[in-house]
Amino acid sequence: MSDRIAGIVILIFATWYGFGASRLKAGFGSGPIGPKDFPLILALILALIGIAILITGSSFKPKWPEAANWLDIGLVIASFVAYAFLIVPIGFIAATTLETGLVSQRFGAKWWQALATGFGISVALYALFVWVLGVSLPSGRIFRG
Amino acid sequence: MDVLSLLGQGFAVALQPINLLLVFVGALVGTIIGMLPGVGPINAIAILIPITFALGLPAESSIILFAGIYYGSQYGNSISSILLNVPGTASSVVTTFDGYPMAQQGRAGPALAMSAIASFFGGTLSIFFLIFFAPLLSKLAIKFGPAEYFVLMIFAFTALSSLTEGNTLKALASAVFGLILATVGLEPQGTTVRFTFGQLKLYDGLDFVVLVIGFYAVSEVLNILSETQVGGEVRKLTGRVMISMKELTSSFWVMLRSSISGFLIGVMPGAGATIATFIAYSTEKQIVDRENTFGKGDIRGVAAPEAANNSAAVGAFIPMLSLGVPGSGTTAVILATLLSYGITPGPLLMQNNPKIFWGLAASMYVGNLMLLILNLPFVGLFAKILLVPRWVLMPIVATLSFVGVYSVNNSPFDILLMTGFGLLGLIMRKMGFPLAPVILGLVLGELMEVNLRRALNYSNGDWSTFFQGPIVLVLWAFTLISLILPFVLKQLTQRAKPGKLQGE
Numbered sequence: 001m002s003d004r005i006a007g008i009v010i011l012i013f014a015t016w017y018g019f020g021a022s023r024l025k026a027g028f029g030s031g032p033i034g035p036k037d038f039p040l041i042l043a044l045i046l047a048l049i050g051i052a053i054l055i056t057g058s059s060f061k062p063k064w065p066e067a068a069n070w071l072d073i074g075l076v077i078a079s080f081v082a083y084a085f086l087i088v089p090i091g092f093i094a095a096t097t098l099e100t101g102l103v104s105q106r107f108g109a110k111w112w113q114a115l116a117t118g119f120g121i122s123v124a125l126y127a128l129f130v131w132v133l134g135v136s137l138p139s140g141r142i143f144r145g
Numbered sequence: 146m147d148v149l150s151l152l153g154q155g156f157a158v159a160l161q162p163i164n165l166l167l168v169f170v171g172a173l174v175g176t177i178i179g180m181l182p183g184v185g186p187i188n189a190i191a192i193l194i195p196i197t198f199a200l201g202l203p204a205e206s207s208i209i210l211f212a213g214i215y216y217g218s219q220y221g222n223s224i225s226s227i228l229l230n231v232p233g234t235a236s237s238v239v240t241t242f243d244g245y246p247m248a249q250q251g252r253a254g255p256a257l258a259m260s261a262i263a264s265f266f267g268g269t270l271s272i273f274f275l276i277f278f279a280p281l282l283s284k285l286a287i288k289f290g291p292a293e294y295f296v297l298m299i300f301a302f303t304a305l306s307s308l309t310e311g312n313t314l315k316a317l318a319s320a321v322f323g324l325i326l327a328t329v330g331l332e333p334q335g336t337t338v339r340f341t342f343g344q345l346k347l348y349d350g351l352d353f354v355v356l357v358i359g360f361y362a363v364s365e366v367l368n369i370l371s372e373t374q375v376g377g378e379v380r381k382l383t384g385r386v387m388i389s390m391k392e393l394t395s396s397f398w399v400m401l402r403s404s405i406s407g408f409l410i411g412v413m414p415g416a417g418a419t420i421a422t423f424i425a426y427s428t429e430k431q432i433v434d435r436e437n438t439f440g441k442g443d444i445r446g447v448a449a450p451e452a453a454n455n456s457a458a459v460g461a462f463i464p465m466l467s468l469g470v471p472g473s474g475t476t477a478v479i480l481a482t483l484l485s486y487g488i489t490p491g492p493l494l495m496q497n498n499p500k501i502f503w504g505l506a507a508s509m510y511v512g513n514l515m516l517l518i519l520n521l522p523f524v525g526l527f528a529k530i531l532l533v534p535r536w537v538l539m540p541i542v543a544t545l546s547f548v549g550v551y552s553v554n555n556s557p558f559d560i561l562l563m564t565g566f567g568l569l570g571l572i573m574r575k576m577g578f579p580l581a582p583v584i585l586g587l588v589l590g591e592l593m594e595v596n597l598r599r600a601l602n603y604s605n606g607d608w609s610t611f612f613q614g615p616i617v618l619v620l621w622a623f624t625l626i627s628l629i630l631p632f633v634l635k636q637l638t639q640r641a642k643p644g645k646l647q648g649e
Contacts, residue, residue: 032606065371109536
């Protein structure tokens with residue numbers, strides 16, 4: 001069943017992609033084939049593969065996570081998104097401590113262990129990357145007054 | 146110039162202090178990430194790519210580091226196979242068959258020693274083959290035109306797809322999906338911008354590092370989170386990490402055969418280290434397993450896969466370096482690194498950038514020596530890392546992913562992109578779609594399109610150019626064979642698996 005759904009999703013994606021490709025306009029001097037031909041070929045091949053998966057749809061059964069695990073996954077993904085918005089305003093160390101603490105807690109740490117882990121990792125990595133390797137990481141807009 | 150003087154030049158590169166340091170770092174990181182289930186060489190290399198750029202390392206130094214991580218991981222992966230019964234990477238699944246029973250019998254020491262020695266044996270022997278075969282293949286590849294390259298890349302995809310575990314159709318779908326992702330942004334050698342949805346940040350295409358980290362590292366963190374696993378018991382490392390002369394001599398021919406077959410399989414696009422281990426194990430089971438002790442803690446059952454996977458890891462560099470077409474996820478990532486330095490691997494690499502090829506080959510000798518030392522006397526230290534709880538390890542992986550992705554463009558947008566691809570990667574894993582073909586497609590997409598267009602430019606739009614000439618026809622034949630071969634291999638590998646393991 002899951003393979004059939006996958007086949008349909010692939011087919012829809014290939015159609016959408018192929019439709020997008022067909023509307024591309026060529027610029028100057030593209031030889032016998034333009035910017036849309038390679039994508040069109042890919043769309044066609046992917047569509048064929050999608051149909052083949054749909055037809056042969058095997059007995060493959062995915063091992064979906066349990067509801068509680070979905071909650072964990074959702075939380076962690078939400079925290080990744082929050083991280084993207086927080087890293088510049090509050091800086092690498094604060095954002096990473098919160099983020100890493102949450103991941104650690106979801107992987108079974110007690111809250112104080114999680115916070116300590118998060119703080120330890122973010123300080124250690126900040127030191128390694130910024131001071132040793134010379135990579136620039138945001139120090140936090142709010143702390144600059 | 147003869148090989149020896151070229152190799153001498155290579156050692157001059159490899160023995161520079163910075164490169165010695167990088168080989169050591171590569172060996173160390175490789176051993177650790179190889180050992181940790183769920184973190185593989187692809188993650189580590191992808192995270193390090195922006196850092197090597199930030200440090201301004203020359204191309205040969207980056208390659209020496211990344212290669213060290215790759216073959217180093219083939220040493221480390223057996224540690225968890227033996228002590229935990231959980232393979233560190235897919236290519237050490239076979240090592241659990243005899244390695245874990247040995248540890249249960251209190252012979253973890255000899256198993257680890259054998260694994261390190263066999264890894265060293267396969268790892269160093271295969272460098273000779275590399276030095277011998279890569280120039281030969283380069284000479285052949287110099288005759289390749291764009292049509293040949295285009296078909297060769299098709300072969301790389303079918304080979305990887307058909308040899309990846311699971312459904313070949315799904316693997317092909319993954320590969321095409323990777324190619325599609327590569328079409329985002331400005332078209333190669335053209336003016337049209339494709340599939341950016343008005344996002345200015347996508348004009349340069351999807352950043353390779355962001356995608357790989359999302360697909361591999363983030364989806365792995367999510368994947369582990371999604372499984373309520375029961376942690377295995379870490380076997381105590383008792384006794385000295387030594388083997389007797391008798392055990393060593395009984396394994397000599399096993400290691401030699403496995404190294405040779407492992408190398409040849411590694412050279413084939415797509416096959417790689419995992420398949421090499423299954424074939425080496427099943428071959429040795431037929432040749433030397435007279436008392437039916439394989440699967441019950443036979444030290445030769447550790448020697449065979451460990452020699453094979455290290456040899457295959459070196460072999461995998463050949464198509465990448467001398468043809469410019471990688472056959473595995475890891476070598477694809479390394480190719481992407483070279484491309485971003487403006488170096489296109491291929492038949493001219495050895496002429497134009499001898500430092501890279503010979504420096505890499507020489508560094509492999511140095512690296513394997515370091516790995517032998519790291520993995521024999523110091524293996525006890527590494528084994529302690531297995532005791533670090535997951536709630537420390539996983540946040541480290543997540544944070545390293547953030548740093549790696551953020552440092553590419555200093556852009557929070559990339560973190561969102563990474564998260565999106567992480568979720569997609571998780572869903573694909575669960576649905577049985579392999580991720581390595583996506584990476585290969587992403588790396589080869591542009592090259593493939595460029596070669597397609599060039600070939601058709603030369604032939605004035607005549608598509609029959611892809612079916613003319615002996616080389617393309619041979620490559621098409623390979624492509625067909627690669628689609629048929631998995632059925633044969635499936636028979637072989639199924640015979641290699643001891644029945645009891647499937648029940649566990």
